[in-house]
Amino acid sequence: MPSRSAVPDGKRPTLSDLAARAGVSVPLASMVMRGAKGPSAASRERVLQAAQEIGYRPDSRARLLRSSRSHLVGVQFDLQQPFHADMVEALYAAAGAAGYQIALSAVAASRSEQEAVEMLLADRCEALILLSPHAPAARLAEFAAQLPVVSVARRLRPLTEGVDVVRAADDEGARQAVDHLVALGHRDIVHIDGGRAPGAADRRRGYKSAMKHHGLTDRVRLVPGGLTEDHGAAAARTLLTDSSRPTAVLAFNDHCAIGVLDTFLRARIRVPDEISVVGFDDSHLARLAHVQLTTVGQEARQLARRAVSRVVARLEGGATDDEREVVVTPHLVIRSTTRAPCRS
Amino acid sequence: MPSRSAVPDGKRPTLSDLAARAGVSVPLASMVMRGAKGPSAASRERVLQAAQEIGYRPDSRARLLRSSRSHLVGVQFDLQQPFHADMVEALYAAAGAAGYQIALSAVAASRSEQEAVEMLLADRCEALILLSPHAPAARLAEFAAQLPVVSVARRLRPLTEGVDVVRAADDEGARQAVDHLVALGHRDIVHIDGGRAPGAADRRRGYKSAMKHHGLTDRVRLVPGGLTEDHGAAAARTLLTDSSRPTAVLAFNDHCAIGVLDTFLRARIRVPDEISVVGFDDSHLARLAHVQLTTVGQEARQLARRAVSRVVARLEGGATDDEREVVVTPHLVIRSTTRAPCRS
DNA sequence: CATTTGATTTATAACGTTGTAACAACGTTG
DNA sequence: CAACGTTGTTACAACGTTATAAATCAAATG
Numbered sequence: 001m002p003s004r005s006a007v008p009d010g011k012r013p014t015l016s017d018l019a020a021r022a023g024v025s026v027p028l029a030s031m032v033m034r035g036a037k038g039p040s041a042a043s044r045e046r047v048l049q050a051a052q053e054i055g056y057r058p059d060s061r062a063r064l065l066r067s068s069r070s071h072l073v074g075v076q077f078d079l080q081q082p083f084h085a086d087m088v089e090a091l092y093a094a095a096g097a098a099g100y101q102i103a104l105s106a107v108a109a110s111r112s113e114q115e116a117v118e119m120l121l122a123d124r125c126e127a128l129i130l131l132s133p134h135a136p137a138a139r140l141a142e143f144a145a146q147l148p149v150v151s152v153a154r155r156l157r158p159l160t161e162g163v164d165v166v167r168a169a170d171d172e173g174a175r176q177a178v179d180h181l182v183a184l185g186h187r188d189i190v191h192i193d194g195g196r197a198p199g200a201a202d203r204r205r206g207y208k209s210a211m212k213h214h215g216l217t218d219r220v221r222l223v224p225g226g227l228t229e230d231h232g233a234a235a236a237r238t239l240l241t242d243s244s245r246p247t248a249v250l251a252f253n254d255h256c257a258i259g260v261l262d263t264f265l266r267a268r269i270r271v272p273d274e275i276s277v278v279g280f281d282d283s284h285l286a287r288l289a290h291v292q293l294t295t296v297g298q299e300a301r302q303l304a305r306r307a308v309s310r311v312v313a314r315l316e317g318g319a320t321d322d323e324r325e326v327v328v329t330p331h332l333v334i335r336s337t338t339r340a341p342c343r344s
Numbered sequence: 345m346p347s348r349s350a351v352p353d354g355k356r357p358t359l360s361d362l363a364a365r366a367g368v369s370v371p372l373a374s375m376v377m378r379g380a381k382g383p384s385a386a387s388r389e390r391v392l393q394a395a396q397e398i399g400y401r402p403d404s405r406a407r408l409l410r411s412s413r414s415h416l417v418g419v420q421f422d423l424q425q426p427f428h429a430d431m432v433e434a435l436y437a438a439a440g441a442a443g444y445q446i447a448l449s450a451v452a453a454s455r456s457e458q459e460a461v462e463m464l465l466a467d468r469c470e471a472l473i474l475l476s477p478h479a480p481a482a483r484l485a486e487f488a489a490q491l492p493v494v495s496v497a498r499r500l501r502p503l504t505e506g507v508d509v510v511r512a513a514d515d516e517g518a519r520q521a522v523d524h525l526v527a528l529g530h531r532d533i534v535h536i537d538g539g540r541a542p543g544a545a546d547r548r549r550g551y552k553s554a555m556k557h558h559g560l561t562d563r564v565r566l567v568p569g570g571l572t573e574d575h576g577a578a579a580a581r582t583l584l585t586d587s588s589r590p591t592a593v594l595a596f597n598d599h600c601a602i603g604v605l606d607t608f609l610r611a612r613i614r615v616p617d618e619i620s621v622v623g624f625d626d627s628h629l630a631r632l633a634h635v636q637l638t639t640v641g642q643e644a645r646q647l648a649r650r651a652v653s654r655v656v657a658r659l660e661g662g663a664t665d666d667e668r669e670v671v672v673t674p675h676l677v678i679r680s681t682t683r684a685p686c687r688s
Numbered sequence: 689c690a691t692t693t694g695a696t697t698t699a700t701a702a703c704g705t706t707g708t709a710a711c712a713a714c715g716t717t718g
Numbered sequence: 719c720a721a722c723g724t725t726g727t728t729a730c731a732a733c734g735t736t737a738t739a740a741a742t743c744a745a746a747t748g
Contacts, residue, residue, distance in 0.1 A: 012468075012490075014734055025698050030736060040696060055490065060466040061405040061414075062734035065703050068355075070405075079433055080628065085423040089452040101463075104448040108433040119445075122404040124356075146356075146399060230633045262634035265609050284424065289574045290606040358704055369728050374706060384726060406704035409733050 013056045022050035033058055060101075064124060071100050073311055074120030077131045079108045082283040083298060084131045087152065090304030091129065098312050117143065127311040130154075132198065137163075148314035150307045153298070154198050155325075164314070165325045166307045170199040171206030173296035173330040177250050177278045178210035180294075180332055184340045186248040186276065187216055192225035192235040192260065194252035203280065207250060225252050232259025240267055247275060247341040254279040254286045257293055261337065272339035282333050292336035302328045357400045366394035377402055408468060415444050417655055418464030421475045423452045426627040427642060428475045431496065434648030435473065442656050461487065471655040474498075476542065481507075492658035494651045497642075498542050499669075508658070509669045510651045514543040517640035517674040518550030519557075521594050521622045524638075524676055526558045528684045530592040530620060533560070536569035536579040536604065538596035547624065551594060569596050576603025584611055591619060591685035598623040598630045601637055605681065616683035626677050636680035646672045 019029040024043060032039050032047040033056075039047070050056070064070040073095055077084040088104065095102045103123050105116040113135050120128060127148040133140065137160045143149050144162030152166050159165070174191070181189050191207040194200030204222065211220045225235045232251055236259065239245060251257035257279030264271055271277055279286050282297035306326045313319040363373040368387055376383050376391040377400075383391070394400070408414045417439055421428040432448065439446045447467050449460040457479050464472060471492040477484060481504045487493050488506030496510050503509070518535070525533050535551040538544030548566065555564045569579045576595055580603065583589060595601035601623030608615055615621055623630050626641035650670045657663040 015736095016734080026734090027699080027736075028697060030734095031697095034736080036736095038696070043696080057462075057465050059409075059468055059734055061409050061468050062703090063736075065403075065405050065409055065705085065734080066736045068703075079429040080426075082424075085452075088450055089423055089454060092450070092452070092455050104450065106432055106436070106448060108429075108436070110433060111436050121401050124403055124405050228633070233634055258632070259634060268612075288602070289572070290577060290603060359706095360704080370704090371706075371729080372727060374704095375727095378706080380706095382726070387726080403704055406733090407706075409703090409735085410705045410707080412733075 012059075013054045014059070015056075017054060018047065018050055018056045021054055022047045070124045070126050072103055072123065072125045073100050073308070074103045074105060074117075074123065074125030074128045075131070076105050076107060076113065076116045076120065076128065076133065079106045081132070082285065083153075083281050083300070086283070086300040087131055087304055090300045091308065093301075094304040094308040098308050100308070100312070121146070126315055129307050129311065148311055150310050152303055152307050155202070159324055164310050164323070166303055166310060167199075167325075167327060168298045168303065168330045169327045170202035170330075171209070173280060173298075173332075174203040174206030174250065175210040175213075176330070176332045177280075177296055178207055178214070180334065181248045181250070181276060181278065181338065182210075182214045182216070184248075184276070184338060186341050188219055188221075188244070188246040189216070189248045189250060190221045190223055190239065190246040191250045192223045192232060192252055192256060194256070195224065195226055197227055197252070200252060203252065221246065225256050227253060228255050229259035229262070232256035233263045234259075236260040236263035240269075245275070248278070248338070249275065250278045250280075252280060254281045254283045254293060254295055257295070257337075258285055258291065261291065261293070272337050273342060276338040276341070278332075278338060286333070286335070294335045294338040295333050296330050297333045298330055299328050356403075357398045358403070359400075361398060362391065362394055362400045365398055366391045414468045414470050416447055416467065416469045417444050417652070418447045418449060418461075418467065418469030418472045419475070420449050420451060420457065420460045420464065420472065420477065423450045425476070426629065427497075427625055427644070430627075430644040431475055431648055434645045435652065437645075438648040438652040442652050444652070444656070465490070470659055473651050473655065492655055494654050496647055496651050499546075503668055508654045508667070510647055510654060511543075511669075511671060512642045512647065512674045513671045514546035514674075515550030515553070517624060517642075517676075518547040518594065519554040520674070520676045521624075521640055522551055522554035522558070524678065525592045525594070525620060525622065525682065526554075526560070528592075528620070528682060530685050531560055532563055532565075532588070532590040533592045533594060534565045534567055534583065534590040535594045536567045536576060536596055536600060538600070539568065539570055541571055541596070544596060547596065565590065569600050571597060572599050573603035573606070576600035577607045578603075580604040580607035584613075589619070592622070592682070593619065594622045594624075596624060598625045598627045598637060598639055601639070601681075602629055602635065605635065605637070616681050617686060620682040620685070622676075622682060630677070630679070638679045638682040639677050640674050641677045642674055643672050 015029050016026050019026045028039055028043060029047050032044050075091055077088050092102055103120060103125055105120045107113050107116050113133060129150045132153045133151055137156055140149060140163045141160050150164045150166055155167055156163060156165055178189060193204050208220055211217060223235045223238055225231045249260055251260055257277055260277055261271060269275055279293045279295035282295045286293035286295040306328060359370050359373050363370045372383055372387060373391050376388050419435055421432050436446055447464060447469055449464045451457050451460050457477060473494045476497045477495055481500055484493060484507045485504050494508045494510055499511055500507060500509055522533060537548050552564055567579045567582055569575045593604055595604055601621055604621055605615055613619055623637045623639035626639045630637035630639040650672060
């Protein structure tokens with residue numbers, strides 16, 4: 001059996017191995033390793049040198065155990081949602097900047113939110129950031145009784161005690177999309193909605209209010225849709241068999257928009273020449289070279305920053321109640337699926 | 345400020361809080377919580393009751409610190425790769441079944457593999473499972489000197505000391521795709537390759553050898569491609585401007601195949617009526633309702649199982665050197681982008 | 689020279705858990 | 719009745735780290 005490290009017995013080297021090697025005391029080695037001020041330049045040098053030699057790495061578990069603060073934020077995300085991937089990346093950055101670490105726990109078909117959260121709690125996280133949690137508000141409230149909880153992208157109404165919400169302004173996003181289309185000259189703008197999905201009601205409302213604002217109340221048209229390509233494709237087929245075809249479509253999200261695009265492509269309807277399509281989320285789907293979907297961006301970076309700063313505020317005592325719900329303004333990402341209608 | 349738990353001072357309840365509440369000693373409470381045999385039914389009842397009341401949760405960090413074994417496997421994955429999402433899900437299941445837990449560490453544009461691994465090591469993982477690692481073999485070898493390392497989907501040649509490899513048989517996958525197309529009656533089968541990407545050489549080889557096996561050596565045709573939709577689209581355009589168009593295309597991966605499909609669709613070439621397309625990976629892209637791509641499945645579940653059992657073998661001493669490289673046979677998933685050619 | 693100061697370093701005690709060994713309390717057995 | 723298992727319980731020490739306070743030492747002061 002090959003040796004696993006520079007320490008004879010094959011165990012992972014500890015602070016006392018390090019201290020012994022450097023010829024100093026354990027606490028001093030500790031101070032050097034965590035960059036505390038105090039040790040002289042010479043000692044620091046010796047310890048770091050020794051650390052290099054024996055391949056010492058601090059054991060974060062022991063560290064966290066000792067200090068009452070763990071500076072660890074648990075993040076629950078869904079493996080299959082591209083938007084969550086963007087969020088997790090942004091969260092790493094935001095948390096790091098605030099001096100916190102992140103513990104990931106994934107949700108998937110075979111792994112429930114319950115399991116995911118249990119694990120984060122066992123890991124001694126100081127706070128939870130849940131991406132689009134599906135758990136009932138009551139369960140979230142239970143967690144919130146133990147530690148700060150932030151729900152990202154899932155709105156809670158009424159505001160649940162102790163659970164902060166950070167989300168995009170879905171209504172505002174839909175409004176921006178409509179404004180953009182109207183500015184291009186569109187009037188017959190259809191919204192394929194998301195039914196009972198989180199955010200769907202807001203997007204519907206934003207769509208309607210924007211149409212009204214542009215004096216197009218009589219052109220408002222909702223087609224039942226959903227979250228998937230299939231929903232989009234089905235809705236698009238409905239539009240095709242229709243006598244009066246709209247000149248623009250605002251889909252519930254990118255997935256749905258992709259289904260719409262594909263159906264149109266197969267039906268030989270050119271996008272954006274004959275009809276414009278707008279999605280929602282700015283997921284990586286929208287950015288695919290052959291898709292280049294105009295879409296409403298959710299500003300993952302912003303959402304992440306706000307979620308983290310909310311958590312930090314709660315933990316470090318700067319939380320104010322007027323920020324229990326943080327709403328981030330989304331912004332339209334204009335790509336190649338929108339253009340002026342060929343004739344108005 | 346609202347109270348955060350059932351314990352007065354707002355701290356997370358510990359074993360001694362629990363023991364005090366239940367009127368027993370700390371070790372006894374510990375035994376109950378970890379389900380050890382010994383405590384009487386009455387004590388067990390009392391402790392569990394108390395745990396319920398004060399919302400006690402074992403602190404996994406303290407647990408792991410105490411016991412020399414952590415039973416923790418670190419998994420490094422790429423947030424943006426759908427195939428990794430499938431693998432992570434399968435790994436949770438496989439590790440759980442083997443009595444191990446998983447610590448996730450993500451790689452993304454703003455987070456390097458180096459950082460990801462550092463964090464896993466600090467977390468006291470006993471082994472690493474790296475999904476398609478890009479780090480140079482030398483770095484992997486360094487890690488392997490400290491703990492068991494498994495590289496999934498990235499082949500290492502020569503076999504790096506201490507690093508196990510678990511991967512799909514890329515050549516066999518390509519072979520299966522060609523066999524399927526030939527069985528349908530295709531003879532002019534083009535391969536859009538992946539250049540220098542991991543696995544590309546094997547897929548190329550499998551393609552060529554299968555063609556040869558079917559007596560189609562003179563029909564072998566390679567078009568330079570790559571990993572993205574753009575690469576596929578570019579290659580497809582090359583094929584379009586060509587005098588003799590093939591009847592089937594085997595793309596390097598699903599992304600590439602999607603680019604091909606889209607280009608054909610825009611050029612009014614019907615798939616699979618006029619031309620068949622096969623992808624590679626069986627990522628969620630292939631499963632999209634409007635894509636339904638015939639593709640070579642990588643068997644995430646199998647790969648995960650083998651990776652975990654490899655790790656367990658190393659940790660528990662059942663490792664044999666003849667399994668340093670585990671190759672899992674992929675299997676073709678036939679969907680709607682392949683069909684017999686309209687005329688041979 | 690005794691004493692204070694400031695800069696380094698160290699001893700000690702935690703953090704929350706679990707393994708080991710010891711300890712009661714009990715009925716059994718020779 | 720003493721020795722003996724059982725069964726259930728507990729004291730104690732450890733895991734690797736860090737916070738606190740105490741100790742050391744050189745230089746600077748009175």
